[in-house]
Amino acid sequence: MKPFVYHQPKSIEEASVLSAKNWEEAVLFAGGTDVLGLLKDGIEEPKEVINLKGLEGLDQIDFTKGKELRIGALVKIAQIAEHPAIKQSFPALAQAAAQTASPQLRNMGTIGGNICQRPRCWYFRGDFHCLRKGGDECFAVEGENKYHCVIGGGPCYIVHPSDLTVVLQALGAKVTIVWKGGQKTVPTSQFFVLPEEDLYRENILKPGEIVTHIHIPVPDSKMKSGYLKFKERDVWDFAVVSVAASVRIANGRIESGRIVFGGVAPKPWEEETLNRELKGLPLKDADLQKLKALALKEAEPLEQNAYKIPLARNLMLSLLKELMPIIPN
Ligand SMILES: Cc1cc2nc3c(=O)[nH]c(=O)nc-3n(C[C@H](O)[C@H](O)[C@H](O)COP(=O)(O)OP(=O)(O)OC[C@H]3O[C@@H](n4cnc5c(N)ncnc54)[C@H](O)[C@@H]3O)c2cc1C
Ligand code: SF4
Known part of the structure; x- marks a missing residue:
C-alpha cells in the first residue's frame, strides 16, 4: 500500500473542503470494507484518505410515522437489518440488508459506503489497466463476462453491486448530498450514472x-414491497441478479408499482414501460407473460451472460407472485 496522509475531520464542512481540495487524489473512508481492499490491492492510490467516521449526526435512523424514514450515511448495514421500524414498515429493505455480505461486513459497512462502493468487475479489481482505470480496452468484451451487464453497458460493462440500492429505488428513496455551502436531495434514479x-x-x-x-x-x-436475490453460492455473495418491487394494491388491482433489477446493469435498472404495464394489473388472472416479455426487452448480452435475462424475468415473476398471492402459478 502506498503511503497517504490521513485526515479525521470533525465536521461535514471540513470533510468537504478536504475532499474538494484534492478530489482526484483523495478518497473518502467510512467503514473501509471496500476502500481498504482497493488500497491494499493498489487499485486506488490516493495521496489523502478522509475518514468520515468522526462526523456527528450521520449515524442515526429517524423514523417519523406516516412520513419518512431517514437513515444517516454512517448507519451500519447490520443496524438496518435489525431495526424494528424498518422490519415492520420496510421489510424489503431489512431483507436486502440481511442478505448483504457477511455478518462481519454488515457490522462494519455503512449504507453510504454501500451505495457508493466501487464495481466488482474482476478485471477492474485485478491487475488489468482497463478503460475504467484510464486504459484503452474493456477486457470483459472479449474475456470472462459471465457476471457483467446485459443492458445499459458500453463502453464499460460493470454491474452495480449493491443490494440496498435496488430496494431503495423501488421504494422511491432520495439521497442527500452536502458540500461546503450547499446541499441537494436527488432520487436514487438520478444518483447513479x-x-x-x-x-x-x-x-x-x-x-x-x-x-x-x-x-x-x-x-x-x-x-x-419485496426483494429477491439470486446468488451462485448459498453463503455470503454478491447478487448475480436481484429484483425489488413495490406495489400499491387496491380494489383487486395494482394501482401503481415499481420494479427495479440488480446485477443486470451498471446502475439499479428500472424500466418505465414495465412500471406502466403494472398499473391496473388485476390480481386475478393477470397476464404475467406480457410483463415477462417486456422486462429487459432491449438487453444486449455479451457472449457468456445471456442467462441473466430469463433469470431476471423469472425472479421478477416469483416476486410479484409473492406480493400478489391471488395470481395463479
Ligand atoms: C467479501 C465481500 C462481500 C460483499 N458482499 C456484498 C453483497 O452481497 N451485497 C452488497 O450490497 N455489498 C456487498 N459487499 C460490499 C459491502 O457491502 C461494501 O463494501 C460496504 O457496504 C461499503 O461500506 P463501507 O462503509 O465499508 O464503505 P467504504 O469502504 O468506507 O467506502 C466505499 C466507497 O464509498 C465511498 N463513500 C463512503 N461513504 C461515503 C459518503 N458518505 N459519501 C460519499 N462517498 C462515500 C468511499 O469513498 C468508497 O469509494 C461485499 C464486500 C465484500 C468485501
Ligand atoms: S467492464 Fe471493462 S472497462 Fe469496465 S471495469 Fe470491467 S474491464 Fe474495466
Whole structure:
C-alpha cells in the first residue's frame, strides 16, 4: 500500500473542503470494507484518505410515522437489518440488508459506503489497466463476462453491486448530498450514472460532495414491497441478479408499482414501460407473460451472460407472485 496522509475531520464542512481540495487524489473512508481492499490491492492510490467516521449526526435512523424514514450515511448495514421500524414498515429493505455480505461486513459497512462502493468487475479489481482505470480496452468484451451487464453497458460493462440500492429505488428513496455551502436531495434514479455518461465514476458526486442521508417515504397500508436475490453460492455473495418491487394494491388491482433489477446493469435498472404495464394489473388472472416479455426487452448480452435475462424475468415473476398471492402459478 502506498503511503497517504490521513485526515479525521470533525465536521461535514471540513470533510468537504478536504475532499474538494484534492478530489482526484483523495478518497473518502467510512467503514473501509471496500476502500481498504482497493488500497491494499493498489487499485486506488490516493495521496489523502478522509475518514468520515468522526462526523456527528450521520449515524442515526429517524423514523417519523406516516412520513419518512431517514437513515444517516454512517448507519451500519447490520443496524438496518435489525431495526424494528424498518422490519415492520420496510421489510424489503431489512431483507436486502440481511442478505448483504457477511455478518462481519454488515457490522462494519455503512449504507453510504454501500451505495457508493466501487464495481466488482474482476478485471477492474485485478491487475488489468482497463478503460475504467484510464486504459484503452474493456477486457470483459472479449474475456470472462459471465457476471457483467446485459443492458445499459458500453463502453464499460460493470454491474452495480449493491443490494440496498435496488430496494431503495423501488421504494422511491432520495439521497442527500452536502458540500461546503450547499446541499441537494436527488432520487436514487438520478444518483447513479451509466458508463456512457461517466466512464470513471459510478455516481454524480462532484468534488467536495458527501452523501449524508437517505430518505424513504413511509408507505401506506396498501403498499407491499419485496426483494429477491439470486446468488451462485448459498453463503455470503454478491447478487448475480436481484429484483425489488413495490406495489400499491387496491380494489383487486395494482394501482401503481415499481420494479427495479440488480446485477443486470451498471446502475439499479428500472424500466418505465414495465412500471406502466403494472398499473391496473388485476390480481386475478393477470397476464404475467406480457410483463415477462417486456422486462429487459432491449438487453444486449455479451457472449457468456445471456442467462441473466430469463433469470431476471423469472425472479421478477416469483416476486410479484409473492406480493400478489391471488395470481395463479
Ligand atoms: C467479501 C465481500 C462481500 C460483499 N458482499 C456484498 C453483497 O452481497 N451485497 C452488497 O450490497 N455489498 C456487498 N459487499 C460490499 C459491502 O457491502 C461494501 O463494501 C460496504 O457496504 C461499503 O461500506 P463501507 O462503509 O465499508 O464503505 P467504504 O469502504 O468506507 O467506502 C466505499 C466507497 O464509498 C465511498 N463513500 C463512503 N461513504 C461515503 C459518503 N458518505 N459519501 C460519499 N462517498 C462515500 C468511499 O469513498 C468508497 O469509494 C461485499 C464486500 C465484500 C468485501
Ligand atoms: S467492464 Fe469496465 S471495469 Fe470491467 S474491464 Fe471493462 S472497462 Fe474495466
